[in-house]
Structure formats: C-alpha cells, structure tokens
Amino acid sequence: PTDSHPAPQPCDPDDLPRCPARSGHHLTVMLTVEHGEALPEWLGAAARLGKRVTEEHLPELLELGRTQPRLRELIAPVLGKRGQWLASHNPDWRYMAVAEDDWETGDRAARLSLLRQLRAYDPDRARELLISTWATEPHQERSAFLAAFEIGLGMADEPFLEQALDDSRKEVRQTAADLLAQLAGSRLCRRMRD
Numbered sequence: 001p002t003d004s005h006p007a008p009q010p011c012d013p014d015d016l017p018r019c020p021a022r023s024g025h026h027l028t029v030m031l032t033v034e035h036g037e038a039l040p041e042w043l044g045a046a047a048r049l050g051k052r053v054t055e056e057h058l059p060e061l062l063e064l065g066r067t068q069p070r071l072r073e074l075i076a077p078v079l080g081k082r083g084q085w086l087a088s089h090n091p092d093w094r095y096m097a098v099a100e101d102d103w104e105t106g107d108r109a110a111r112l113s114l115l116r117q118l119r120a121y122d123p124d125r126a127r128e129l130l131i132s133t134w135a136t137e138p139h140q141e142r143s144a145f146l147a148a149f150e151i152g153l154g155m156a157d158e159p160f161l162e163q164a165l166d167d168s169r170k171e172v173r174q175t176a177a178d179l180l181a182q183l184a185g186s187r188l189c190r191r192m193r194d
Helices: 021-031 036-048 055-067 069-088 091-096 101-105 108-121 123-136 139-150 155-164 170-181 187-193
Strands: none
Touching: 021 036, 021 055, 036 069, 055 069, 055 091, 069 091, 069 108, 101 108, 108 123, 108 139, 123 139, 123 155, 139 155, 139 170, 155 170, 155 187, 170 187
16 A cells, blocks of 8 residues: 655754663663653653653653653653654654644643643743743743743743743742752842852
C-alpha cells in the first residue's frame, strides 16, 4: 500500500542540550520499573538543568505520561522540540502537544500547562503569550502564571518581571521578586547589593 498524504514537516533542531549518557542510562533503568520511584526526581533535576532526554527515550516517556497523568508536568520540560513534534503526530500523545489555541480558549489548568510546556522549550514565546493577556488576567491567575517562569528563567524575562514588581497584588510582586533574585545580573539584585 502507498500513502498519498505528504510527508510531515521535519522537526526543528532542538536547542536544549541532551542529558549526559550516564544520566540517560539511569533513566533507562528507571523506565524499566526498577527504581521508578526516583523518576519524578530525575525529571525535575533534568528540567532545572535545562536538559532534554535522548530521542530513544521519547516514546516511553510519552506513553508513561499517557498512562500516568500526574507525571505530565514533569515530562513536558524534558521532551524538547523533538518530543513535542512526536507528540503532535500520535493521537495517543496529543495530550502533550502544545496547542497555542488553548491560551485563548482553555481553562486555567490548560493555560497553565501550556505556559509551562512552552517555557521548557520556547520561553520567549511563552512570555509573549502571557504579556499579550497580562492586563486582562484575573489577579489570582497572575501569580500562578508568573511562577511558571521558573522553567527556562533567563535575563530576557527581566523586563517583564520588573514590570510585575509594580502589580497591585502582593502575591504577584513576591513571585516576581523571587524570580528576579535568581537572576544574578538583574536590576533587583543590583539594587539589593547597592
């Protein structure tokens, strides 16, 4: 049989570095159920270090996220662009595919999940989405959305976080200050040193 559909567009190159080979071996061991209780810790550490899993682990992780929804937020940051691309081509894994339409139409949980996923592999786009609706966001949402900036936090986020320091809600100001304190070169850190 032949397929008359055109071939899918290739995946963009990943800009997240791949996890080291030894870490990949540990992941393999955890995915075979041995020491699986350490998997959430491993995924969190890889995300904090800005690493992605190797390509051969993507199908297993995506399937694990399908069967264990509680792990999805930990899996998303380590998939990289290839993992997102792969998820978008398999109906069983579409739960992980980033659909920016969710930003306008989704409920709070869907929007927060989208923001966290985007922060993992395209923090600039995630920031643009939040800035586009920031003025109309309910106050109780702002702090939660801002907390997602911990994923992929960088100096490009500083101007927006500085603006958030002037928010009318204490929780939003505190979240922005906590994030800025993690950026050694931020104006907030310079003011504190001075």
